[in-house]
Amino acid sequence: MELKLPPLAETGETLTGAEIAIRCLQEEGIEFVFGYPGGAVLFIYDALFNQKKVKHILVRHEQGALHAADGYARATGRPGVALVTSGPGVTNAVTGIATAYMDSIPLVVITGQVPTRAIGEDAFQECDAVGITRPCVKHNFLVKDVNELAITIKKAFHIATTGRPGPVLVDIPKDVSQQSARFHYPEKIHLRSYSPVVKGHGGQIKKALQLLLDARRPMIYVGGGAILGEATKEVTELVRLLDYPCTNTLMGLGAFPASDKRFVGMLGMHGTVEANMAMQNCDVLLAVGARFDDRVIGNPAHFAAGSANRKIIHIDVDPSSISKRVRVDVPIVGHVKDVLEELLTLLKASKSKPEAAALASWWDQIAAWRAKDCLKYDRSSKIIKPQFVIEKLWEVTKGEAYVTSDVGQHQMWAAQFYRFEKPRRWINSGGLGTMGVGLPYAMGVKLAFPDADVACVTGEASIQMCIQELSTCKQYHLPVKLVNLNNRYMGMVRQWQEFFHGNRYSESYMDALPDFVKLAEAYGHVGIRVEKPGDVEGALREAFALKDRLVFLDIITDQTENVFPMVPGGKGMSEMILAEDL
Amino acid sequence: MRHILSILVENEAGALSRVAGLFSARGYNIESLTVAPTEDATMSRMTILTTGSDEVVEQITKQLNKLVDVVKVVDLSEGRHIERELMLVKVRAAGKDREEMKRTADIFRGRIIDVTDKSYTIELTGTTDKLDAFLEALDKSAILETVRTGVSGIGRGEWVLKA
Numbered sequence: 075m076e077l078k079l080p081p082l083a084e085t086g087e088t089l090t091g092a093e094i095a096i097r098c099l100q101e102e103g104i105e106f107v108f109g110y111p112g113g114a115v116l117f118i119y120d121a122l123f124n125q126k127k128v129k130h131i132l133v134r135h136e137q138g139a140l141h142a143a144d145g146y147a148r149a150t151g152r153p154g155v156a157l158v159t160s161g162p163g164v165t166n167a168v169t170g171i172a173t174a175y176m177d178s179i180p181l182v183v184i185t186g187q188v189p190t191r192a193i194g195e196d197a198f199q200e201c202d203a204v205g206i207t208r209p210c211v212k213h214n215f216l217v218k219d220v221n222e223l224a225i226t227i228k229k230a231f232h233i234a235t236t237g238r239p240g241p242v243l244v245d246i247p248k249d250v251s252q253q254s255a256r257f258h259y260p261e262k263i264h265l266r267s268y269s270p271v272v273k274g275h276g277g278q279i280k281k282a283l284q285l286l287l288d289a290r291r292p293m294i295y296v297g298g299g300a301i302l303g304e305a306t307k308e309v310t311e312l313v314r315l316l317d318y319p320c321t322n323t324l325m326g327l328g329a330f331p332a333s334d335k336r337f338v339g340m341l342g343m344h345g346t347v348e349a350n351m352a353m354q355n356c357d358v359l360l361a362v363g364a365r366f367d368d369r370v371i372g373n374p375a376h377f378a379a380g381s382a383n384r385k386i387i388h389i390d391v392d393p394s395s396i397s398k399r400v401r402v403d404v405p406i407v408g409h410v411k412d413v414l415e416e417l418l419t420l421l422k423a424s425k426s427k428p429e430a431a432a433l434a435s436w437w438d439q440i441a442a443w444r445a446k447d448c449l450k451y452d453r454s455s456k457i458i459k460p461q462f463v464i465e466k467l468w469e470v471t472k473g474e475a476y477v478t479s480d481v482g483q484h485q486m487w488a489a490q491f492y493r494f495e496k497p498r499r500w501i502n503s504g505g506l507g508t509m510g511v512g513l514p515y516a517m518g519v520k521l522a523f524p525d526a527d528v529a530c531v532t533g534e535a536s537i538q539m540c541i542q543e544l545s546t547c548k549q550y551h552l553p554v555k556l557v558n559l560n561n562r563y564m565g566m567v568r569q570w571q572e573f574f575h576g577n578r579y580s581e582s583y584m585d586a587l588p589d590f591v592k593l594a595e596a597y598g599h600v601g602i603r604v605e606k607p608g609d610v611e612g613a614l615r616e617a618f619a620l621k622d623r624l625v626f627l628d629i630i631t632d633q634t635e636n637v638f639p640m641v642p643g644g645k646g647m648s649e650m651i652l653a654e655d656l
Numbered sequence: 657m658r659h660i661l662s663i664l665v666e667n668e669a670g671a672l673s674r675v676a677g678l679f680s681a682r683g684y685n686i687e688s689l690t691v692a693p694t695e696d697a698t699m700s701r702m703t704i705l706t707t708g709s710d711e712v713v714e715q716i717t718k719q720l721n722k723l724v725d726v727v728k729v730v731d732l733s734e735g736r737h738i739e740r741e742l743m744l745v746k747v748r749a750a751g752k753d754r755e756e757m758k759r760t761a762d763i764f765r766g767r768i769i770d771v772t773d774k775s776y777t778i779e780l781t782g783t784t785d786k787l788d789a790f791l792e793a794l795d796k797s798a799i800l801e802t803v804r805t806g807v808s809g810i811g812r813g814e815w816v817l818k819a
Binding site: 145160204205208209212216233265267268391393394397398401 | 666670681711718719721724727
């Protein structure tokens with residue numbers, strides 16, 4: 075006798091929309107949901123209450139939820155999940171969504187919406203979530219039928235995590251979360267309008283290899299795409315096999331180990347002389363998961379003119395990143411890991427080798443640029459230099475910590491002076507440049523890696539933009555270490571005003587600062603103020619020794635210190651201002 | 657340079673605003689945009705007339721392809737194609753001008769589709785150029801109202817745009 079099975083959609087158990095949403099997260103293996111409840115998501119919170127698999131982290135502001143989910147995703151490579159209510163819940167989340175979007179971070183954001191019958195009637199806490207987030211998500215959905223909910227959430231995870239990753243928002247009206255449907259979570263999904271390229275074009279990869287082997291002044295430029303695409307092992311192998319210089323972008327730090335002699339440091343507006351000059355003067359440039367943005371190459375016309383016959387090979391999963399600001403000679407669209415694997419196979423099989431003499435003289439040239447020692451600073455200062463703090467942080471954590479940062483001078487110093495050896499250890503907002511991310515980023519990282527040292531390098535301005543999350547850290551026992559480089563200024567704004575606005579420090583000071591030590595204590599944490607260079611290392615050691623406490627190190631630093639080198643906005647990469655020039 | 661982009665999109669709520677939003681967010685030009693469902697009810701077809709350098713139009717195409725709702729994008733102006741636009745013009749047609757107006761419409765193969773004792777409504781189909789030429793041939797003060805659909809286009813020969 076033949077056994078007849080009912081169609082798949084009818085096999086599942088009957089669940090409410092709210093239960094379906096949570097079950098989908100369980101099916102995806104989601105550990106944490108960062109969120110904040112409200113009217114439109116009450117059924118979903120009720121469904122959360124009745125299970126143990128997915129742990130909810132209650133933040134103090136929706137922006138914090140998004141940043142924490144984002145930080146978790148950056149550190150783990152897995153999608154971050156946030157859950158917020160309609161209206162202000164959504165608008166508060168927008169900054170976090172846009173931050174993740176600019177850096178291509180996979181997030182699934184579930185938002186509550188007013189009941190379907192009330193949509194468009196200016197209901198209480200209504201906003202057009204899909205409309206308001208459209209320009210800053212990879213995709214978004216409004217679910218109007220509970221039967222479509224599971225498949226929509228599946229699509230959301232699929233879109234968020236494949237191709238060039240990004241945030242995807244699923245807006246669920248309150249009545250949809252209340253209605254019932256049979257639950258079935260598809261294992262696979264096919265979207266006819268969405269199929270990112272994986273394999274690179276074989277012919278193009280061969281062409282790229284030939285160009286690389288023929289290079290006399292080669293350069294390898296690696297961005298955040300290499301980390302997002304899990305291709306750092308391949309990057310490292312390729313650079314070492316070729317023995318070519320390698321630079322990482324702000325988002326790519328850790329993709330190639332900073333301790334390797336082939337690493338010429340970060341490039342860009344605050345990049346090293348050797349990295350920027352090598353970019354400007356190379357004859358063959360291999361770009362891997364990077365996008366030639368304005369903070370990296372400055373003025374594209376100046377860059378193009380720098381080396382007239384420079385050939386550029388560009389590997390990226392997103393075709394729209396290629397030839398956007400800079401014309402590329404050999405575009406290779408594909409998953410960076412797959413393309414590099416193929417390139418490595420060809421390289422190992424190839425009999426030709428780069429010309430040794432040309433390469434040696436190129437390395438001599440790079441050594442001469444390196445000899446400028448462009449990151450030097452006054453080590454005998456009686457006032458604490460911020461660079462010194464980062465160097466000590468590196469020493470105390472043996473270069474092994476996860477370092478998050480906010481945005482500004484401290485971010486650049488952390489990027490320049492904390493020499494990252496591994497990918498996903500440097501967590502910062504590169505594209506959008508969102509002040510306030512540092513603390514929630516650290517929360518997401520600490521939840522993912524409870525045994526690791528997590529430091530948040532911040533400034534007294536940035537930290538106040540999400541400081542309420544100190545309360546979340548207390549609730550969930552997240553003993554992160556805050557390294558507050560307190561110079562009583564919005565340092566980067568002040569620096570630009572000094573250079574380009576005649577020292578008119580318009581509204582860039584920080585008066586009436588809180589006593590951060592007492593503030594930390596008020597939230598139930600440990601606060602330590604550091605005012606002398608000699609005390610920095612001891613304070614850091616003390617902070618990291620307090621394994622189970624959040625420590626807020628308020629470090630009073632030099633108010634006048636600037637970030638060098640600096641390529642002024644609109645200028646070319648070789649037009650750097652160095653400390654010694656002033 | 658003038659480019660005609662033909663775009664197949666999922667027939668989803670919001671697909672149009674994703675496309676239109678992309679153009680405004682990135683500062684691209686839209687000269688005209690038409691959209692309607694196709695023989696496949698799950699898809700709509702858009703025709704966008706845009707202007708820009710080859711680099712800009714290449715970026716527009718790539719960015720459109722990145723939208724999840726976009727199934728396919730083709731730059732019709734890269735190959736042989738036919739383009740048409742429909743225009744309805746309401747003109748003053750009284751007294752001695754009445755005959756002249758009819759003759760001009762005939763010359764452009766326009767059809768008079770509505771009549772009052774003081775006006776004609778003329779339907780005209782053709783390339784953008786032809787429609788512009790018709791309007792130029794009329795006495796400006798005679799034109800009461802115009803409405804144009806914007807360009808629609810299709811490839812020549814047996815080639816078809818399919819999902």
